[in-house]
Amino acid sequence: MLSHKLEKRMANWQKNNLMRQRHIIGNRHYGDNIIHTAGKAHLNFASNDYLGLIQHPAINAxxxxxxxxxxxxxxxxxxxxxxxxxxxxxxxxxxxxxxxxxxxxxxxxxxxxxxxxxxxxxxxxxxxxxxxxxxxxxxxxxxxxxxxxxxxxxxxxxxxxxxxxxxxxxxxxxxxxxxxxxxxxxxxxxxxxxxxxxxxxxxxxxxxxxxxxxxxxxxxxxxxxxxxxxxxxxxxxxxxxxxxxxxxxxxxxxxxxxxxxxxxxxxxxxxxxxxxxxxxxxxETWRLQALNDNIAFFNTEALVRKLPLVSTDKTPIRAIIIGDSQKTVWLQEQLIKQGICVAAIRAPTVQQNSTRLRISLNSLHTQAEIVYLLDKIFEYFL
Ligand SMILES: Cc1ncc(COP(=O)(O)O)c(C=O)c1O
Missing domain, CATH: 3.40.640.10 (Type I PLP-dependent aspartate aminotransferase-like (Major domain))
Structure with missing residues (x-):
């Protein structure tokens, strides 16, 4: 029966730490990187808004x-x-x-x-x-x-x-x-x-x-x-x-x-x-310039901490291989507790053995925010 097959599939999914959850996000404001979820403010390193255009007044108008x-x-x-x-x-x-x-x-x-x-x-x-x-x-x-x-x-x-x-x-x-x-x-x-x-x-x-x-x-x-x-x-x-x-x-x-x-x-x-x-x-060409500066800064600081970046190409998507779904989800949860939101990428999006944290940089992140993120990842990674 289809329902039995689905139950089996779901049980397997759960066993492999592949269950996904949606988080309810609250109001967003122009010019900051804060995302509100579960009644708490988090530094947002998970959205793809690379140029920081959220709530831009001219676009809203x-x-x-x-x-x-x-x-x-x-x-x-x-x-x-x-x-x-x-x-x-x-x-x-x-x-x-x-x-x-x-x-x-x-x-x-x-x-x-x-x-x-x-x-x-x-x-x-x-x-x-x-x-x-x-x-x-x-x-x-x-x-x-x-x-x-x-x-x-x-x-x-x-x-x-x-x-x-x-x-x-x-x-x-x-x-x-x-x-x-x-x-x-x-x-x-x-x-x-x-x-x-x-x-x-x-x-x-x-x-x-x-x-x-x-x-x-x-x-x-x-x-x-x-x-x-x-x-x-x-x-x-x-x-x-x-x-x-x-x-x-x-x-x-x-x-x-x-x-x-x-x-x-x-x-x-x-x-x-x-x-x-x-x-x-x-x-507003300063946005792309600021993003590129942030990417370069992130790469340098990640390498200083010897974090295993998937690539050092100059792009806003920065991925750090963890290699195990359970640990990836655990790391994501620890970061959330520290007020940081990043994506945990698991199978089937990537292969089981290459699960990773995916960090999206944007032009509004400050160097202090990037250092805080990398310090926390480094702390839990070891
Ligand atoms: C490379 C690539 N192509 C296509 C898509 C799908 O775009 P959309 O979210 O507009 O459906 C995405 C988004 O996740 C993507 O990353």
């Missing part, structure tokens, strides 16, 4: 103005009556900022990756992806029924070996890997893609706003990419995802993507907020 103009919901899929002039504007503004022909706005990064993979691939195609690509990319590829091969994480030689054998139609990678915090060798991926005339798709969820020239992420390689997927829940601190590419690719995605067609479009007011955010990211 744009959202409120949008609600006054359009109300809350979009009313339907973009294919029916859910596509407003604000959706059109944000798509154009992203295209201009990134130097792509066209973009299309999905309601989430997960939907975008499902949509892109199923629209561009079918059972006659072959795709190779990095072994650590996000679940949404894997699910999209699986749904497309394309033949799928995976290369060892960031291992260009392995990719080359598989590509020579299977002649891929598409190669897929993230720019900054969400659980590693390391950067993909995009130039090498481009040259392999070129050699086999495969389309290169980059998920830039953690790179847009952060990497490249003025935070334009992987778009500096725009002419060599089939398309780029940019979920907007990280540096943009909102939701939705922009997919950028040439006119034909974006038109194909528009025509064939079921996760676009059969889902309600994002609220137009959110597009107003996103337009304000895009402007702020271009104008």
């Amino acid at each position: 744009a959202m409120i103005a949008g609600i006054k103009q359009y109300g809350i919901g979009s009313g339907s899929s973009a294919m029916v009556t859910g596509y407003f002039n604000e959706h059109d504007s944000i798509e154009r503004e992203f295209a201009q900022w990134l130097g792509f022909d066209k973009t299309i706005l999905f309601s989430s990064g997960y939907c975008a990756n499902l949509g892109v993979m199923t629209a561009l691939l079918n059972r006659d195609d072959t795709v190779i992806s990095d072994k650590l690509c996000h679940a949404s990319l894997l699910d999209g590829i699986q749904l497309s029924r394309a033949k799928h091969y995976r290369y060892q994480h960031n291992d260009v030689m392995h990719l080359q070996k598989i590509a020579a054998k299977v002649k891929p139609d598409m190669i897929v990678s993230e720019s900054i890997f969400s659980m590693q915090g390391d950067i993909a060798p995009i130039a090498d991926l481009m040259s392999i893609a070129e050699r086999y005339q495969a389309g290169l798709v980059i998920d830039d969820a953690h790179g847009v706003g952060i990497l490249g020239c003025d935070g334009r992420g992987a778009s500096e390689h725009q002419s060599k990419l089939l398309c780029m997927v940019m979920p907007l829940g990280k540096a943009f601190n909102a939701m939705g995802a922009i997919v950028a590419g040439n006119g034909k690719i974006i038109e194909s995605i528009l025509q064939f993507s079921r996760s676009y067609r059969y889902s309600t479009a994002l609220p137009p007011a959110l597009c107003c907020a996103l337009r304000a955010t895009l402007k702020i990211i271009q104008e």
